[in-house]
Amino acid sequence: MTTTETQPAVIPAALTSIVPIIPGFHPDPSVCRVGDDYYLANSSFEYAPGVPLWHSRDLLTWSLVGNILDRPDQFLAGHASSDGGVYAPTLRHHDGRFWLITTDVSGRPGQLVVSAEDPSGPWSAPTFLTGLRGIDPDLAWDEDGTCYVTYCSSDPELRGIAQARVDLETGTVLEAPRPLWSGIGLAHPEAPHLYRRGAYWYLLIAEGGTERGHSVSVARADRPEGPYTGAPTNPVLSHRSTTHPVQNTGHADLVENADGSWAVVYLGVRPRGVTPMFHVNGRETFLAGIDWVDDWPVVDEDRHSGPVRDTSYTDTFDGSRLHPRWVSPGAGLSEVAAPQPGGGLQLRPGSGPRAVVGALTARVVDPAWRFEADLGLAHGSGALLLRLDDAHWCEIRADGGHVHAVVRIGPLETQHGAAVTLAGPSLTLRAEALPPTTGGPDDVRLSVVVDGTEHELTRFDGRYFSTEVAGGFTGRVVGLRALDGVVDVAEVRYTPLVADVSR
Numbered sequence: 001m002t003t004t005e006t007q008p009a010v011i012p013a014a015l016t017s018i019v020p021i022i023p024g025f026h027p028d029p030s031v032c033r034v035g036d037d038y039y040l041a042n043s044s045f046e047y048a049p050g051v052p053l054w055h056s057r058d059l060l061t062w063s064l065v066g067n068i069l070d071r072p073d074q075f076l077a078g079h080a081s082s083d084g085g086v087y088a089p090t091l092r093h094h095d096g097r098f099w100l101i102t103t104d105v106s107g108r109p110g111q112l113v114v115s116a117e118d119p120s121g122p123w124s125a126p127t128f129l130t131g132l133r134g135i136d137p138d139l140a141w142d143e144d145g146t147c148y149v150t151y152c153s154s155d156p157e158l159r160g161i162a163q164a165r166v167d168l169e170t171g172t173v174l175e176a177p178r179p180l181w182s183g184i185g186l187a188h189p190e191a192p193h194l195y196r197r198g199a200y201w202y203l204l205i206a207e208g209g210t211e212r213g214h215s216v217s218v219a220r221a222d223r224p225e226g227p228y229t230g231a232p233t234n235p236v237l238s239h240r241s242t243t244h245p246v247q248n249t250g251h252a253d254l255v256e257n258a259d260g261s262w263a264v265v266y267l268g269v270r271p272r273g274v275t276p277m278f279h280v281n282g283r284e285t286f287l288a289g290i291d292w293v294d295d296w297p298v299v300d301e302d303r304h305s306g307p308v309r310d311t312s313y314t315d316t317f318d319g320s321r322l323h324p325r326w327v328s329p330g331a332g333l334s335e336v337a338a339p340q341p342g343g344g345l346q347l348r349p350g351s352g353p354r355a356v357v358g359a360l361t362a363r364v365v366d367p368a369w370r371f372e373a374d375l376g377l378a379h380g381s382g383a384l385l386l387r388l389d390d391a392h393w394c395e396i397r398a399d400g401g402h403v404h405a406v407v408r409i410g411p412l413e414t415q416h417g418a419a420v421t422l423a424g425p426s427l428t429l430r431a432e433a434l435p436p437t438t439g440g441p442d443d444v445r446l447s448v449v450v451d452g453t454e455h456e457l458t459r460f461d462g463r464y465f466s467t468e469v470a471g472g473f474t475g476r477v478v479g480l481r482a483l484d485g486v487v488d489v490a491e492v493r494y495t496p497l498v499a500d501v502s503r
Helices: none
Strands: 014-015 030-032 036-040 050-056 062-070 090-094 099-102 112-115 127-129 133-141 147-155 160-165 190-195 200-207 216-222 247-255 263-268 284-293 297-298 305-307 313-315 337-339 346-347 360-363 371-378 378-390 392-399 402-409 413-421 426-434 444-449 453-461 478-484 485-496
Touching: 030 247, 030 392, 036 090, 036 426, 090 133, 090 305, 099 133, 099 413, 133 263, 147 190, 190 247, 200 247, 216 247, 216 297, 346 478, 360 392, 371 478, 378 426, 378 444, 378 485, 392 444, 392 453, 392 478, 402 444, 413 444
Parallel strands: 030 090, 133 190
Antiparallel strands: 014 305, 030 036, 036 050, 050 062, 090 099, 099 112, 112 127, 133 147, 147 160, 190 200, 200 216, 247 263, 263 284, 284 297, 313 485, 337 346, 346 485, 360 478, 371 426, 371 485, 378 392, 378 478, 392 402, 402 413, 413 453, 426 444, 444 453
16 A cells, blocks of 8 residues: 655754663673773674774764674674674773773683774784683773773672683783672672772672663772772662663763763663563663762763764765674675675675575664665565564565565564565665554554555564563664575665654
8 A cells, every 4th residue: 555654853852861872782882081082882792793883072972983893703793693692892992002802602712802003993803811701891900000801700600790810912811710799689790890090999880680670880999809898879870660761771881081070871771662661772872970979989860961863874885895884693794795886785695504694784773763775676586674683573575576574573484464566676675663553662664665656565563573572682673685696775774753762
């Protein structure tokens, strides 16, 4: 059927306690400052290239520099869905060099360390610190240059937050890891970060789990090794058991500004719909201010405010390199996507055991949005894909002279809605997230435009592509893949449709 276009709305200014500074599936933020420049890295899990890197001058507006793990020797694509791949990184600058430490839980054992003089790269080949079993590693240096890795241990003999001195140049762990402070007794103490301020060393951690009970707690000590004493006001940040529109707040990282003030970045989600409420775009990055009271950090969530950034883009693929927004869940991007010298892009199917999820995708970053792609199918067949993980996705398939929608929810996969006959090799595929009609977070609508007429293929409740239904640690991505042959992509367009800063 023919439908009326939904027009983009004006996006208003809003407090960053409600609107993320980096929206969409950008969890586990780690931030550092070098002069007047801020740099921030996020975890990326199965998606390659891995670890998006951002730059800002004001902590409010961020531009995507690139992806730190952008070579197969650093991170190999094709890991398991949702809970595999690269977990939480820590980004630091020390002695004229940027350092990043993280854990590839699906790759080589050990904490992965890379470094660079210029944050735009190239980043070094990885060094692996073996013997520190766990995730969420942090880097900190004392006055004499001794480097400490503090992490969330998975060793059955050493549960909780642990620490050891290391030599980053050689990848040597210099001592047996020791336990530190593991919070106030909530579940899953994790995400440690260590800082020196004045006379104290501060240990910031997350606890309570990365779901609704997520919290931030802090302790301090005279030495990096401890012993640590917790703050009397712990947890210092949590939205658990509240009606705040941002939930699951935790996994925080502090940064000192050039003027001596402090700020904190942390992850949160924006759930919507009927109880238990559903979040679909993953864990996002938020910002708050920090005051120091009796030498303890106090979070001021309403200190920073500014306009919500324009998230729309049009990509005609007119350069030799893809924009760093593009990532793939199942194959290296160069395997499935090739920008053409005269503009446009060619897509080919992936190979190997996860070829079916080899796709060109970008993170969804808005509550309501439209994604369109102009395709040429003279030499192949292709699909527009909306994906949360291997078992929760939908796509518009254009093949065999027809266009139809396929929906996968858990073990159930079926064609959904009517099919449309193609009149020629060129068409526009369209996916949208629209205001909900059935109590979910949104409605997912899939359609095709043929000869200027839009035909709706299907519309369904978006809760089935939410973390509360699917589990896991990622968020929605949207993009394209080739089913067979070669698919020509002339242009893609992403547009936010409505401003929704309260839900």
